[in-house]
Amino acid sequence: MIEKTSQLKKIFEEKLKNIKSVQDIEQLKVEFLGKKGSLQELMQDLRAVPNEKKKEFGQAINNFKQAIEKSIEEKQKELKKLEWKIKIESTPSYDESLLIQKDFGSLHPITIIQREVESIFESMGFTIENYSEIVDDYHCFEALNIPPYHPARDMQDTYYLSTGQLLKTHTSAAQNYIMRKYGAPLRAIFPGRCFRNESIDACHENTFFQMEGIMIDENISISNLIYFMKTMLSEVFGRPVEVRLRPGFFPFVEPGFELDIKCLICGGEGCPSCKDSGWLELCPCGMIHPKVLEMGGIDTEKYTGFAFGLGLTRLAMMKYGIKDIRTLNSGNLKALSQFV
Numbered sequence: 001m002i003e004k005t006s007q008l009k010k011i012f013e014e015k016l017k018n019i020k021s022v023q024d025i026e027q028l029k030v031e032f033l034g035k036k037g038s039l040q041e042l043m044q045d046l047r048a049v050p051n052e053k054k055k056e057f058g059q060a061i062n063n064f065k066q067a068i069e070k071s072i073e074e075k076q077k078e079l080k081k082l083e084w085k086i087k088i089e090s091t092p093s094y095d096e097s098l099l100i101q102k103d104f105g106s107l108h109p110i111t112i113i114q115r116e117v118e119s120i121f122e123s124m125g126f127t128i129e130n131y132s133e134i135v136d137d138y139h140c141f142e143a144l145n146i147p148p149y150h151p152a153r154d155m156q157d158t159y160y161l162s163t164g165q166l167l168k169t170h171t172s173a174a175q176n177y178i179m180r181k182y183g184a185p186l187r188a189i190f191p192g193r194c195f196r197n198e199s200i201d202a203c204h205e206n207t208f209f210q211m212e213g214i215m216i217d218e219n220i221s222i223s224n225l226i227y228f229m230k231t232m233l234s235e236v237f238g239r240p241v242e243v244r245l246r247p248g249f250f251p252f253v254e255p256g257f258e259l260d261i262k263c264l265i266c267g268g269e270g271c272p273s274c275k276d277s278g279w280l281e282l283c284p285c286g287m288i289h290p291k292v293l294e295m296g297g298i299d300t301e302k303y304t305g306f307a308f309g310l311g312l313t314r315l316a317m318m319k320y321g322i323k324d325i326r327t328l329n330s331g332n333l334k335a336l337s338q339f340v
């Protein structure tokens with residue numbers, strides 16, 4: 001019987017070597033571990049073994065089973081990775097070498113996404129606001145519950161101007177201005193260009209786009225936040241999107257969250273785009289901190305609100321499969337004119 005086991009082992013290893021696809025491995029799994037598989041056969045044989053030998057043989061079969069399971073699992077992982085690699089490499093995103101055949105201009109991918117998100121929020125009753133790119137310390141930090149010397153300032157490396165003003169590091173800088181301008185109840189989004197002193201690489205830029213949104217009214221809760229985000233993202237991606245919230249810290253919201261969406265490429269199974277987690281981090285958000293509402297002149301006895309800071313640059317990269325953030329600011333018309 002030991003001999004039969006080691007023969008089967010050899011056959012298994014031989015077959016494993018020739019496996020080329022996830023389907024092949026499923027077949028091999030059934031062949032060895034299935035109800036009518038080789039291991040079941042061995043178990044049947046075990047019945048005929050004298051009692052004093054049963055333990056030894058039983059142990060050998062068990063070891064064999066565990067070894068098979070481990071090898072199959074490893075092979076499955078390896079094949080899945082390979083399949084994703086092939087899928088991603090063969091997915092057309094844009095072609096830098098393509099000649100421009102049109103003799104008219106085209107919109108920048110971020111403009112396309114921005115307009116799309118704007119019209120979705122507009123249809124849900126949000127107004128669209130513009131805000132300056134040069135702001136003061138009060139609006140960018142203090143009015144957001146980030147006092148001087150607060151460690152949260154280290155999260156954003158700011159460009160200061162000689163006037164003492166600064167380039168806005170996030171669209172949240174407009175929150176106070178908009179609360180003061182409209183009062184409550186209020187629904188507004190404010191897209192804008194942001195600047196941070198970052199070293200530039202494929203994932204980081206010193207100039208990028210965000211879209212902030214706030215909604216303030218009586219009885220606003222986290223479920224309103226989830227509803228609006230889910231609706232908007234499903235519209236942007238043209239199919240239902242699943243979202244989840246994880247705790248996240250931002251001084252201007254309490255509680256604060258990171259909103260993730262289920263990976264649109266693998267559907268949550270895990271792939272290189274979502275680093276095998278099945279989820280993609282997309283948008284920080286939270287319930288507006290009462291101090292921030294107060295500084296915005298909002299009556300906190302009556303009103304609550306949510307805020308979110310959508311990364312438009314990130315969203316455009318996800319939607320269009322742009323792998324290098326630098327493409328977006330490159331001015332490379334061959335690349336940039338291909339998005340519709």
Ligand code: DAH
Nearest residue numbers: 170172284285286307308309
């Ligand atoms: N302003 C934050 C940043 O750029 C993002 C952010 C976080 C905006 C939470 C929000 C929020 O509105 O609720 O890092």
